Amino acid sequence: MGRLRQKGNAGAAKAYVTRSIAIKKLQCSLADFRRLCILKGIFPREPKSRKRANKGSSAPTSFYYAKDIAYLAHEPVLKKLREHKAFAKKLSRALGRGEWSSAKSLEENKPVYKLDHIIKERYPTFIDALRDIDDALCMIFLFASLPSNPRIPPSLVENCSRLAAEWQLYIMRSHSLRKAFLSIKGVYYQAEVMDQTITWLVPYQFTQNIPVDVDVRVMLTFLELYQTLLGFVFFKLYTDVGLVYPPPLDAKRDESAAGVGAYLLQEASQKSDKPAVTKVKVVEVEGRQVSGRDVYKTIKNIASSSSNADDMDVDAPTVENNFGETEEEFIVQPSKSDAEMASSLPTLQSLKALPQSINTSLFAPYTFWLSRETSRPIFEFLVRSFGGKIGWPASSGGGSPFDESDDSITHVIIDRPVIEQPSETDEQRERRLKRRYVQPQWVVDSINAGKILLEAPYAQGQTLPPHLSPFGEYEGAYDPAALANEEAAADEDESEIEGEDVEIEDADLENEVLQAVATAATEDSATLRAAELAAEAAGIDPSTFEKEVAKSRRKSKKSSSNGVDEAETDMNKMMMSNKQKKLYEKVKHSQDKRNLERSKLEEKKKNLHKQKRKLG
Numbered sequence: 186m187g188r189l190r191q192k193g194n195a196g197a198a199k200a201y202v203t204r205s206i207a208i209k210k211l212q213c214s215l216a217d218f219r220r221l222c223i224l225k226g227i228f229p230r231e232p233k234s235r236k237r238a239n240k241g242s243s244a245p246t247s248f249y250y251a252k253d254i255a256y257l258a259h260e261p262v263l264k265k266l267r268e269h270k271a272f273a274k275k276l277s278r279a280l281g282r283g284e285w286s287s288a289k290s291l292e293e294n295k296p297v298y299k300l301d302h303i304i305k306e307r308y309p310t311f312i313d314a315l316r317d318i319d320d321a322l323c324m325i326f327l328f329a330s331l332p333s334n335p336r337i338p339p340s341l342v343e344n345c346s347r348l349a350a351e352w353q354l355y356i357m358r359s360h361s362l363r364k365a366f367l368s369i370k371g372v373y374y375q376a377e378v379m380d381q382t383i384t385w386l387v388p389y390q391f392t393q394n395i396p397v398d399v400d401v402r403v404m405l406t407f408l409e410l411y412q413t414l415l416g417f418v419f420f421k422l423y424t425d426v427g428l429v430y431p432p433p434l435d436a437k438r439d440e441s442a443a444g445v446g447a448y449l450l451q452e453a454s455q456k457s458d459k460p461a462v463t464k465v466k467v468v469e470v471e472g473r474q475v476s477g478r479d480v481y482k483t484i485k486n487i488a489s490s491s492s493n494a495d496d497m498d499v500d501a502p503t504v505e506n507n508f509g510e511t512e513e514e515f516i517v518q519p520s521k522s523d524a525e526m527a528s529s530l531p532t533l534q535s536l537k538a539l540p541q542s543i544n545t546s547l548f549a550p551y552t553f554w555l556s557r558e559t560s561r562p563i564f565e566f567l568v569r570s571f572g573g574k575i576g577w578p579a580s581s582g583g584g585s586p587f588d589e590s591d592d593s594i595t596h597v598i599i600d601r602p603v604i605e606q607p608s609e610t611d612e613q614r615e616r617r618l619k620r621r622y623v624q625p626q627w628v629v630d631s632i633n634a635g636k637i638l639l640e641a642p643y644a645q646g647q648t649l650p651p652h653l654s655p656f657g658e659y660e661g662a663y664d665p666a667a668l669a670n671e672e673a674a675a676d677e678d679e680s681e682i683e684g685e686d687v688e689i690e691d692a693d694l695e696n697e698v699l700q701a702v703a704t705a706a707t708e709d710s711a712t713l714r715a716a717e718l719a720a721e722a723a724g725i726d727p728s729t730f731e732k733e734v735a736k737s738r739r740k741s742k743k744s745s746s747n748g749v750d751e752a753e754t755d756m757n758k759m760m761m762s763n764k765q766k767k768l769y770e771k772v773k774h775s776q777d778k779r780n781l782e783r784s785k786l787e788e789k790k791k792n793l794h795k796q797k798r799k800l801g
Contacts, residue, residue: 201230201238201248210254216402217266223406224262224303227253265298272296300413314418315381321411322385325349328408331393336401341408348415350445351432353566355422358450360545362570364655365629372563375656378422384656390560427453441583444562544635548573554589556599557581559625564598567628590616596640597622603646626652 202210208218222228229247232238238248257263272295279288308314329345331337356362356376363382364375371388395401423430429451438447549572555561561581568575576585576594587593597620609617627643633655642650720730758766 197232197238198240200251201232202251202254204247207249207254220406221257224410226307262298265296268296304414304417311421318418319384321415324408324411326387330388350448351419353445354448357569365632366654367629429453438584443584444582446584546572551595552593554594554597558600559598594620598625599645600625
C-alpha cells in the first residue's frame, strides 16, 4: 500500500508560501522583508492555481517560492537587521534614562552591514554586472539632480553626484558614447563599453520635487544596492585603462562649480623596472635541506633515464626556467587543416588594423563655445566624448579652458533668436564671420548621423528639422523621410496620369468601362477579355487599363485578407481569458492611438506641401 498524501504537504501548497507566512518564518518586519527581497533579487511568483497554493483559500495575497524564503533565512544582512533592531531599543532606553556615555558608546558601535557578498552572488562575472547597470545609472543621475530634502540625506545626493561624474569622466576618456536623444523626459545616452550597449536617462537641470505618494524607502533600498554595484564596476573600468580610482577631487574647482572638471584623472603609478627575484622555497627532509631546484633536477633525471635516448632531439632549442635550469621550448606544429583556408582566416593584427565604423573623434578638429542659455553639463559631455574642445562663460561655472575671445573657436552653440547689434566693432564683426552659429540640436544630430551635418538648416533663428530618436523604433512609427519618399512617388504617378491625353466622350461608355475593369480583377479570363475589348473601343491606353486592373486586384485581395484576419482575431479572442482580453484591448487601443497620431501628422504634412505648391 502506498503512502497516504496529506492535503497541503505536497505540490503547489508546499512549493509556495504567502508573504505573511514568510515574514513569520524570518521573524522580521514587513519593511525589512521588502528590503531583503530587493537586495537579493527575490520577487513574488504567480502559481498556476492560486487556490491550491493557498491551501484552498481564494483570498488575494502574494506568493513566494519556499526555497527563496529558506535562502533568505541564512542571509548575513538579516542578522545585521536584527542586531540593528536590538541596538535601536538599547539606544532609546539609554537616552530615556539620561545615560549619555552609554548612548555614545552604543552609537560608536552601531551595527553596519555591507552588500559586497550580494553583488558577488548576483553578478558572478564582470560582464553580468555591466549588462545590468542601465537602471543603476538612471537612478544615480536622478538622485544627483534632487535638491536638499528632509527625506533624503545630503550625503546621499553628494555620493550620487560623485558616481555620476565618475561615469561621465570614463565615457569621455574612453570615447564610448554612441548615441544621444533630447526627449521630453530628459537626455537619453547610449554608450558601448566592452561590447555591451548601455542606455541611461539624465533629467534636465530643473528643480525636482519629490511627490508625496512616492515610497522613498523602496527607492533608497534600490539606490543602496546600485551604489555598491557601480563602485565595483567603476573600479574595474578605471583600473583596466590605467587610471586611479576614485579620482581625486579638487576642492577649489568644486567650489567654483566646475562640474566634472573638478575631478582629476591620474594615471596609475608604473611598476618597478627591476626584475622580480624568484624566491626558492627550502624545506627540511630527514635532516637535510631540500630546495625546489633539487626537486626539479631529480624529476628531470628520472624522466631522462626512463625515456629512449634515440627519440630525444638533441638540437631542440631550450630556454631557462625559474630554477635556473633549461627546458625544452614549445615548437609550433604545422596545421593539419587546409593551408589555403588557414591563410585566409583573419588574425589579431588584421582585426586591429580594420577601420572603425564609428568616428569617435568627430569633433576633434573643432572648438566650441557655449552660449549662456545652453546647458553646459549636457554639451560638455557630448563634445568631449567625441574629441572636441569646449568653453563656456563664467555664468555657467568655472573651469573653462579658454574665453570667448579665443581665435580657435569654430562653432558657437546658441539657442536664442537673432538680434541685430547696431554697435559692433570691426574686430567683433570679423570674429563673428569666422565662426558658425548653430543651435544645440546640430550637435546631437551630427553624433547620431556619424558625420558633420550642414550647419545651414541648424543656423541661429532657423526652423529646425525634426529631431528623431536614433534608437530602435516600433513598427509603423512616424518617419518623415519615408513619408517624403511616398509623397514623391505619388506625385510621379499623378504627373504620369495627368500627362496622358485620354478623352472619353461618352459618359455612359466610361462608366461601363470602369465597371468592366472592376470585374476584371477576378480570375475569369472571359470577363477580362471583354473588359479589354471595351477599353479598346473607348480609346483607353493599354498601360492605363493594366494599371486599373492591378489596382482593383490589390483592393480585392486586401479586403479578402482583412476579412480572414478579423475572423481569426475573433476566434482567438474567444479562447482568451478575461485578463488576457483586457490586456489585448489595451494593446490594441495604444496601437490605434499611435496610428491615429501618425495619420494626423501625415495629413498635416500633405496639406503643408499643397500650400507650398499653390504659393510656388
